[in-house]
Amino acid sequence: MATFRKRNGKWQVQIRRTGEHAVTRTFTLKADAAAWARSAELAAEASDVPKQGNCTYSLDDVLQRYEKEVVQGRESDSSEDFMIRVMRRDPMASKPLHLLSTTDVAAYRDARLKVSKPSSVVRHLRLLLHALKVAKQEWGWPVKLDDIRRIRMPKVAIKPVARISESEFERICEASRRLKNPALRISLELAISTCMRRGEILRLDWSDIDLGARRLLIRSAKNGHPRMVPLSPQAMTVLGSLPHREGPVVQITLVAFKLAFARARKSSGVTFRFHDLRHEAISRLFEMGLTVPEAQLVSGHRTLSQLGRYSHPDVQRIAGKLESSRW
Structure with a gap:
């Protein structure tokens, strides 16, 4: 994650990643600082991708393992199972994890908004983000988590809960x-x-x-x-x-x-x-x-x-x- 600050008339950019030392560069123009930061982040993400022969894990692999190890291990009804089935039918499920981007998740979000309420879509996205977080942090799978976390959530109207007479x-x-x-x-x-x-x-x-x-x-x-x-x-x-x-x-x-x-x-x-x-x-x-x-x-x-x-x-x-x- 890159942070910017202006110091002594110049722009300083710093990139921090978990488990690594911070990297800092100084530029005269903020545009140059932003360009370098983006290039450095992409290079770091690419270095995270572990190869398995000629293939990598896909999102569908994440969802299958998440359902088996996480969802089925806790007491809940079938709503999470249903959401996982919906996501596995979406084209983004076949994407390799290192190619899965915010654009893919945004396309899924927009498609679901045409058939579901915003509150339902928010639950889908939160489940997806948690599955990707588990895959990256616990299984060591290649996930561009920092990028995908930036996905814009649908706005949900807050309605007062009426009392039951x-x-x-x-x-x-x-x-x-x-x-x-x-x-x-x-x-x-x-x-x-x-x-x-x-x-x-x-x-x-x-x-x-x-x-x-x-x-x-x-x-x-x-x-x-x-x-x-x-x-x-x-x-x-x-x-x-x-x-x-x-x-x-x-x-x-x-x-x-x-x-x-x-x-x-x-x-x-x-x-x-x-x-x-x-x-x-x-x-x-x-x-x-x-x-x-x-x-x-x-x-x-x-x-x-x-x-x-x-x-x-x-x-x-x-x-x-x-x-x-x-x-």
């Missing part, structure tokens, strides 16, 4: 009761009463639940850290009403779950996503009076900034408090 929640619960499989109804009630993610609910086993101690164990969450979740009276009622006490609590596949939720949402007329229930549940924790550490224990968030993104105070409730308070 009791009537909306009851409508979708009623719609779920009309389905043959009770899995969706159980999942909805567990989500709102425990703050659990969809994947955590689908992986929950009866062996992880201790009704006598009013708690359940999430063995492996999205962030890789297990946590013990206290059971509210609502969660106790839901779990206590179920007849089975062995195997998965919710017996349904991810695909069937998505279809069931889509049908229930359409018939009930609600617009929120299943993950929005986690936002709503965490917001209710604070309205119950739980402290920040107590809410973190339930939600599993490791930092206050993460927790803050899921807490959405009710403006009307706050206005009522202000009205009743004395200044």
